[in-house]
Amino acid sequence: MGDRNAPGAIQVVTTPDYEVMVIGAHPDDDDFAASATSALWAKQGKKVVWVIMTDGTEGGEVPSTPDAEFMLLREQEQRMAAEMIGVQAVEFLRFPDGHLVNSEATRKAVVRLIRKYRPRVVITHDPTQLFFAPDPNEEPNATGYLNNPDHRATGNIVVDALFPSIGNPRAYRELLAEGLLPYRVHELYLFGTREVNTYIDVTETIELKGQALKCHASQFDSDSDISVRVRERSADVAKEAKKKQGLDMQYAEAFRRIKLHIPPEPKEEAPTEVK
Numbered sequence: 001m002g003d004r005n006a007p008g009a010i011q012v013v014t015t016p017d018y019e020v021m022v023i024g025a026h027p028d029d030d031d032f033a034a035s036a037t038s039a040l041w042a043k044q045g046k047k048v049v050w051v052i053m054t055d056g057t058e059g060g061e062v063p064s065t066p067d068a069e070f071m072l073l074r075e076q077e078q079r080m081a082a083e084m085i086g087v088q089a090v091e092f093l094r095f096p097d098g099h100l101v102n103s104e105a106t107r108k109a110v111v112r113l114i115r116k117y118r119p120r121v122v123i124t125h126d127p128t129q130l131f132f133a134p135d136p137n138e139e140p141n142a143t144g145y146l147n148n149p150d151h152r153a154t155g156n157i158v159v160d161a162l163f164p165s166i167g168n169p170r171a172y173r174e175l176l177a178e179g180l181l182p183y184r185v186h187e188l189y190l191f192g193t194r195e196v197n198t199y200i201d202v203t204e205t206i207e208l209k210g211q212a213l214k215c216h217a218s219q220f221d222s223d224s225d226i227s228v229r230v231r232e233r234s235a236d237v238a239k240e241a242k243k244k245q246g247l248d249m250q251y252a253e254a255f256r257r258i259k260l261h262i263p264p265e266p267k268e269e270a271p272t273e274v275k
């Protein structure tokens with residue numbers, strides 16, 4: 001843009017504060033997709049924030065439970081899980097579960113949070129994944145499944161917030177008064193994707209992932225084998241990492257990684273001349 005040095009121009013911030021923001025549609029999505037990676041990075045001293053887009057009130061089987069009660073229960077479970085993982089902050093946006101849409105209100109809410117935390121990496125749902133379905137000719141006994149519309153909506157909201165609004169000084173100008181300056185996210189990681197290009201070795205933190213998922217007691221029976229299932233799934237992902245990229249991992253989480261901003265290399269000092 002030509003008016004970058006004009007009076008009143010605002011520079012886009014490119015220095016992150018948090019390492020990563022994970023944005024999931026429902027309480028437990030961040031846990032399923034990226035809790036072992038979150039735990040690993042948190043152990044390395046990096047700052048992690050989790051965002052949950054909806055109130056989670058459709059994640060149950062009992063229609064008579066009041067929404068407000070169920071929402072608070074699920075948020076409490078999510079907080080316990082996040083604490084287990086070492087997440088520093090959790091934000092609940094409380095949009096109605098099952099009805100999430102890519103709208104002015106939802107995009108603005110995400111712009112506000114990303115400008116507030118300035119994560120280097122944003123992790124969210126792959127919005128392009130309509131369904132996951134094996135070819136019945138190849139796997140006649142396997143069923144496919146349809147991706148939850150809230151997952152796709154979350155992915156779309158985040159992608160549309162990332163560009164152009166988050167880094168645009170003229171977008172959502174009312175946020176400037178809250179001190180929320182335009183910012184540039186460095187990398188986007190997508191989960192729930194068929195286009196994986198990045199595997200994270202989470203052998204060190206897979207145990208925590210199982211424990212975090214167990215905190216979501218409203219979603220899994222107390223005698224559920226959720227931590228066993230999580231290990232099996234992560235072990236399968238690790239096998240895929242070996243097959244596709246020759247990587248040796250016991251447990252892995254998988255993402256499609258997209259670089260959006262590469263910070264300039266710090267300038268090296270000119271070598272002193274030797275005579």
Ligand SMILES: [Zn+2]
Nearest residue numbers: 025026029148
């Ligand atoms: Zn979900």
